[in-house]
Amino acid sequence: MRYSRLKILFPIGLFVALFLDGALSNVFAGKLFSYPYSSVLHLVLMWIIFAVFLDDRDDLSIGMWSFFVGLVFDWYYTGIFGVYMIGLPLIVYICRQIKPWLDQNFLTLLMVYIINLTILETFTFIWYSMSHVASSTVADFTVYTLGPTIATNLAIFVILYYPMRRLYLSVN
Amino acid sequence: MQKFFSNRKLVIVIIVLIISVGLMSVSVAIRDKKSTPPLIQQFGNDVAGAVDRVIALPVNGLQSATNSVSDLLNTYQENQKLKKQVDQLAQAKVTAQTTSAENKQLRKQLKLNESLSDYTAVTANVLTRTPSSWMNQLVISKGATAGVKKNAPVMSQSGLIGRVVEVNQTNSKVELISNTSSTSDKFAIQITNSAGKTVNGIVSGYDKSSNLLTMGSVTSNVKIKKGDKVVTSGLGGNTPKGLYVGTVATVKQDDYGLASEVEITPAADLSDLTVVTVAEQ
Numbered sequence: 321m322r323y324s325r326l327k328i329l330f331p332i333g334l335f336v337a338l339f340l341d342g343a344l345s346n347v348f349a350g351k352l353f354s355y356p357y358s359s360v361l362h363l364v365l366m367w368i369i370f371a372v373f374l375d376d377r378d379d380l381s382i383g384m385w386s387f388f389v390g391l392v393f394d395w396y397y398t399g400i401f402g403v404y405m406i407g408l409p410l411i412v413y414i415c416r417q418i419k420p421w422l423d424q425n426f427l428t429l430l431m432v433y434i435i436n437l438t439i440l441e442t443f444t445f446i447w448y449s450m451s452h453v454a455s456s457t458v459a460d461f462t463v464y465t466l467g468p469t470i471a472t473n474l475a476i477f478v479i480l481y482y483p484m485r486r487l488y489l490s491v492n
Numbered sequence: 493m494q495k496f497f498s499n500r501k502l503v504i505v506i507i508v509l510i511i512s513v514g515l516m517s518v519s520v521a522i523r524d525k526k527s528t529p530p531l532i533q534q535f536g537n538d539v540a541g542a543v544d545r546v547i548a549l550p551v552n553g554l555q556s557a558t559n560s561v562s563d564l565l566n567t568y569q570e571n572q573k574l575k576k577q578v579d580q581l582a583q584a585k586v587t588a589q590t591t592s593a594e595n596k597q598l599r600k601q602l603k604l605n606e607s608l609s610d611y612t613a614v615t616a617n618v619l620t621r622t623p624s625s626w627m628n629q630l631v632i633s634k635g636a637t638a639g640v641k642k643n644a645p646v647m648s649q650s651g652l653i654g655r656v657v658e659v660n661q662t663n664s665k666v667e668l669i670s671n672t673s674s675t676s677d678k679f680a681i682q683i684t685n686s687a688g689k690t691v692n693g694i695v696s697g698y699d700k701s702s703n704l705l706t707m708g709s710v711t712s713n714v715k716i717k718k719g720d721k722v723v724t725s726g727l728g729g730n731t732p733k734g735l736y737v738g739t740v741a742t743v744k745q746d747d748y749g750l751a752s753e754v755e756i757t758p759a760a761d762l763s764d765l766t767v768v769t770v771a772e773q
Contacts, residue, residue, distance in 0.1 A: 339547040342620030346548075346630070347555045349621055350763035356700045358625035395533065396540035397622040397629070399523055399658055399665065402515030406508060444624070450513070451520040454626035465625045 323377065326491050330371055330380050334389050337363035342397060352472070356460075359468035364389055365440060366477060368408065369433055372415040373424060374488035383412045400453065407443045411436050426481060433477055437470050523658070534660040541619065541631065541663035548619050552766065611732040611771040614638050618765050619663060628668040630654075632768055635662045640770050643730045645679070647769045651736045651759030652679070652724065656770060664770075669705060670698045670762050681707060681737055682725035683754065689714045692725055693754070695737075704741055705756040716743050722756050732773050 341361045345352060352359050371382050390404035398404075415436065422428050445461050448454035456465075523529075529537070563570075616634035634640050636659050644656045646666045658665040669679070678694045685691075696708035707722075720740040726733025738758040746753045 335543070336547060339544045339620070340551070341623040342544070342631070343548040343551040345623040346618055346621035346765070347551055349765070350761075353625070353628075353763060360625055361623045392536075392540055395536050396544070396631070397620075398624065398627055399519065399529065399533075400516055401519045402512040405515075406512040444626070447512070447516060448626045451516050453520065456626075469625075 323379075323491050326375075326488075327380060330382075331385050331388075334364065334367055334385055335392070337367045338389055338393060356464045357468045358465055359472040360441070360465070361476075362437060362440070362469070362473050363476070364393070364408070365411065365436060366433070366473065366480065368412060369415060369429070369436060370480075370484045370488070372412060373419060373422075373429055373432065374485055375491075376488075383409050386412050400448075400451065403444055403447045407440055407447075410443070411440055414439065429481070430474070430477065434470055434474065437473055438466065441466050441469055529658055529660065537658075537660040538635075538662050541633075541660070544619055544631070545633070552617075555766070609726065609733040611773050612639070614640055614770040614772060616640075616768055616770060618768060628654075628671045628762070629657070630666045630668065630765065630768070631663055632666055632770075633663055634770065635660045635664050637661055639772055640664050641772060644773070645724065645731045645735055645771050647735060647771060648760040648765055649767070649769075650761070651738060653758075653760045653762060653765065653768065655679075655730075666768070668762055669695065669758065670700070679731060679737070680725045680727040681722055681756075683707075683716055683720050683722050683740060685714060685716055685720050687715075691716060691754075692727065695756075699755070702755075703758070705738065705758055707754040707756060708746060709751045710754055711751045716740055716754060718742065730773075732771055735771060 341363050344363075345361055352361070368382060368386050371380055386408040387405060390406070390408040391401075393404040393408075394401045415432070418432070422432070445454060445456075445465070449456075614634055616632040616638070619631045619633050621631075622629040632646075640656060640659050642656055642659050645652060646654050646656060652669065654666050654668040654671075656664050657667045678696060680692070680694050682693070683691045691710060691712045691714050693707040693710055695705050697706045698704075699706060718740055722737040722739060724731045724733060724735040724737060736759055738756045738760075741755045741757045743752055743754050745751075
């Protein structure tokens with residue numbers, strides 16, 4: 321596949337991931353949000369991290385698109401602006417900073433993904449707590465939300481890693 | 493790493509965080525107002541909703557396919573159970589018809605045209621659910637053009653599930669009763685016991701671990717038993733009277749021993765929602 325095609329595919333995939341997050345959350349609500357545990361799907365974050373780390377040319381304007389997709393997330397899903405809209409570009413910035421120091425393979429990417437999941441979930445938890453949308457203690461948050469979220473998303477990550485790497489290898 | 497914390501970048505990060513907190517505070521502060529969301533936000537939601545329909549359609553199709561397979565497997569047992577119920581239902585239906593006709597006549601005599609229990613139903617599909625553990629919200633496929641209004645109660649086939657918090661032209665957002673945040677509105681409910689006496693109160697919380705609603709600060713002396721029916725009381729004006737909420741699970745003293753606390757098993761399964769009904773007064 322040519323690189324120019326990827327430049328179109330990346331934003332489309334990003335928005336498909338955004339809407340899939342919601343649709344799958346509804347279909348599998350019984351499994352994902354079985355009380356007291358709740359695992360949040362983060363396909364958008366996964367798509368962004370694959371793009372940052374697997375694309376060698378760094379020419380996809382991921383920061384700008386992650387801002388847009390975060391804006392749509394706040395707009396359509398929550399109605400509270402300024403959370404994912406800032407959180408996702410923040411993740412992209414952090415990833416760009418640590419990318420030169422990392423030897424890229426499956427395990428390092430897995431670790432990076434865990435760290436970023438933790439950062440994003442904690443960021444949204446702090447922000448929503450500040451505006452009294454979330455009312456949970458830090459201990460409950462770690463056990464009932466963060467843990468299951470990381471477990472679920474890691475499983476999806478493992479399944480999607482090799483197909484995604486193939487896609488980016490064929491481009492570069 | 494020195495670069496990471498350079499002066500200029502630190503200032504930019506702080507400014508961005510301040511903007512973020514500002515935007516969030518404004519949107520939380522104005523979201524309960526009657527006039528929100530503003531037109532531009534409605535437009536954005538309608539566009540996103542239109543795109544979402546394209547993606548949600550195959551996913552929901554897959555869900556209904558698996559549901560029909562599991563339905564098929566249970567058909568025999570369900571059929572036997574339903575046959576028994578049908579016989580009783582015919583009797584109940586006739587009684588209900590006579591009572592409602594009588595009710596209408598009596599109301600005409602009293603010149604009471606609108607009652608608390610009247611409502612019109614708008615049926616909508618569930619498009620998506622907010623992928624977040626803090627907001628138990630659904631987006632449904634009907635909006636202002638279909639007559640959905642803000643704060644209207646929403647039901648599944650079996651009972652109350654939540655209320656409308658944001659209305660756009662072609663879709664709207666529904667907050668589930670399992671939302672425990674302090675900003676969510678509470679429903680006015682009443683419990684009728686076997687002797688016909690009622691106790692009024694509001695849904696004061698939701699217990700995640702046991703999946704029960706709680707009705708706190710009950711000081712009434714009326715005896716409530718496990719299994720008593722809970723319906724909305726129609727007080728407060730936003731909700732019609734008589735929407736089914738669930739049944740009483742336990743009654744216990746609250747932490748101070750002064751009032752009692754009633755725990756309610758919700759009738760609706762909040763994790764399996766595909767079609768919902770909005771009740772308009």
